[in-house]
Amino acid sequence: MTTIKDVARIAGVSIASVSRVINNGPKVSQATIKKVNQVMQEIGYTPNANARALVTRKSITIGVVIPELSDPFFASLASGVDKVARDNAMQLLLSTAGQSAASERAAINLLLERRCQTIVMHSKKLPDSELISLSKQVPGLVLINRYIAAIKHKCIWLDNTAGGKIAARYFLTLQHHNIACISSKYQIEDPTLRLNGFATTLAEAGAPIDPQLITYALPDQQGGEAAAQRLIASGLPFSAIFVYNDAMAIGAISTLEDNGYSVPGDVSVIGFDDVLIARYSRPRLTTLHYPIEEMAQQAAQLAINCVNDEAITAPHSDSHSYLPRLVKRESTRSNSRHV
């Protein structure tokens, strides 16, 4: 690899001049600029970003911590950050964190070793306290999909409770009364919040959900199938189900159909997330859109801002919460028994 010294020597100037040319520094003669650029071209010189980062003490890297990349949801998140990174001439350093506190800690540490100052992190396992102290250490750290009151101006999150409410109101509008819910035992608070919002709204409308019509399962297609099976086996009547996520919803629908129920003819189903498959499944899934890419973009931009005006690290007064949006497709219909 050629270095700045090689360029200087061959061009017959000092390394200081070469450095100025590289950085469009002030006060360089056109002649020098031309000569240096020519030499750089000829010998195929590429400045060493590590050396640069070392001396300038700044990184043009934006770090992303997510559990894994193979899940389309997290891929969208990373993609959103990437777009903002590109707009700011930065690059994505990815740190996959798995599902444990220890590995989340390891993932963020790798980023810190690289002196990465801008970070968008999806953390579900690290305790609040640790994240709060981390946030002090790294001004450009933004949490996505997590709300911690003490550092809420560094958090971008979805209002899961509101999502549950929206689903409930829609079912009520459609005249459904026997309403079920498939939630999850996934070790994060999201399912609980969604279910709470849902149940609260039904209760307020004077039609509280029957606890026996709430069932829990793993947050994937198989889980959805098993849950639907249990709902059917219970013998209780129901004409609508609010499901924790799209994959489970699709699983539930296939089990319902296998058992002679038509969707949405006999049962209406609402999913959550609006991942790609929601648009391709049959019937196409009515679901709550989770604007993750948009959220990721805002998170990245916020992180960049925090790094730039460290002074104004004061709470951006506004709350960074997003609302899911109901996308009406084909898996819901008004309750025929009441039409």
Next chain:
Amino acid sequence: MTTIKDVARIAGVSIASVSRVINNGPKVSQATIKKVNQVMQEIGYTPNANARALVTRKSITIGVVIPELSDPFFASLASGVDKVARDNAMQLLLSTAGQSAASERAAINLLLERRCQTIVMHSKKLPDSELISLSKQVPGLVLINRYIAAIKHKCIWLDNTAGGKIAARYFLTLQHHNIACISSKYQIEDPTLRLNGFATTLAEAGAPIDPQLITYALPDQQGGEAAAQRLIASGLPFSAIFVYNDAMAIGAISTLEDNGYSVPGDVSVIGFDDVLIARYSRPRLTTLHYPIEEMAQQAAQLAINCVNDEAITAPHSDSHSYLPRLVKRESTRSNSRHV
């Protein structure tokens, strides 16, 4: 940020000793090790990876160049590389390259500036010549989804032609005779190869494809819909379609059904890629599985190997080609008119 000097000063030893402790260097007394580790813990010292990379001249980063992250196909590719990276205690540096030669060039350059030695690149726009010279400059560069004879030992690619042949043979087995093909105008060779393999096999079987039953469209769902529309409008009979990719296949199926054709009742459809939606669409799609994550893993491993034993950069004699695998689902059936 604290530095190695701080640690040395506080621990009362030289920075050389601290360095030895950090790197499990030889010949350090237990006492020193203990003391240094303790101090590092206390002051929360994190070694600077940039400084390290600078002096050791080696990078623990594995670079990935892909057009974009929001496409699940490329997300899977990146995910495969990430898994190998983790197994080797390395990290993913992502460089999205868009769809032009210039931006592909820019993307790889960013990686080179960081002195990234291990790179998995998906390049469709850069000319062979440029890639070949790049390959000389960067021993750890591996090309994925591209075959260049001169550096074939650095290429991992899918045998698209074989995929076309497999699809053709399957249709023949199912007794189809009026066979159509929806290909693409996408500016890469993949569609051409797939179509060639397909057409060749049919011709060899004495049932050459009718050129009028070959149509081209953009490689997305809308393209598939438009193409199917044209096929129907042609008035020509057909009972099977080989489609360039899954998204187009799904688009084609919906248009067929909208026009009163049943799939697979009246028309059988084979897609390509086996992306997630192929399993969720109705009918579930028969398609050719593209083992991209597996390929990406091998590419990453190959790249790492090339960096390690630079000596053995000699052609790994074996050819790194992968075969797509037919996944039979519900969109194909034997031709009823001949049963």
Next chain:
DNA sequence: TTGAAAGCGGTACCAG
């Protein structure tokens, strides 16, 4: 077993 010192490839300040 330990420490001093010479860089790795740049940047940026200071003189000239």
Next chain:
DNA sequence: CTGGTACCGCTTTCAA
């Protein structure tokens, strides 16, 4: 406008 030079934080001889 240009060159000399003191670092950035760390690894790695070379002596002690």
